[in-house]
Amino acid sequence: MAKEQPKVHTIDGKQYVEVERNVRVDDLILIVAAVETYDMYNNGDILIVGGIADNGVYSESAEYHAPGSGNRDGFIADSEFVVIEPIDSEEEEFVTASADNPDQIIELLGNLARRVTELEQRVSQYNALFRDLANQSGEKFTAKQVAEIIKALGVGAND
Structure with missing residues (x-):
């Protein structure tokens, strides 16, 4: 099917x-x-x-x-x-970028660097959030617990 x-x-x-x-x-x-x-x-x-x-x-x-x-x-x-x-046109460009076109590759690398920076900032925000939560509640969270909380909140790769 x-x-x-x-x-x-x-x-x-x-x-x-x-x-x-x-x-x-x-x-x-x-x-x-x-x-x-x-x-x-x-x-x-x-x-x-x-x-x-x-x-x-x-x-x-x-x-x-x-x-x-x-x-x-x-x-x-x-x-x-x-x-x-x-629908992000940048994602479409990534799929159609050609190794024969150095300008496209440079643009794609720039977009990728921007996205990595945004993700690093988001991870930093989540870490700060969990640190604050742990400090306020007095509890310690394992990496597995943090992952389960994030999953339960529906936060993931499609943000």
Whole structure:
């Protein structure tokens, strides 16, 4: 059986791909089946997740503060959206870069160095976070426990 191709959406000239994974804070979501929106969002809108609920997410863009009614928390049900990620043109260039083109290779190396630096900064932030957590709680965490916490939070290579 052939593997199904991911669904790609073009919105305002940018391309996004649907991803099948649990939604996380700061993810982009595409509204595909809007319900009771109080005119705060519509099908085709891209919103940023601000919080996770048992059966949906919260987004500031969906908050509606009418007296006595509305969607004060900006709740969006799981059935209303799909998780999307922007298609990074740099990644496409990496796939198509040719050894015959030194300029492409230099550009790719620059992009790779930038990404490594970003990852090193993120690792440093996580280390500081766990150090603070350990200091506040008085507990010690093993590398395995840290990895399990990160996995449970849904943080990984696709950030």
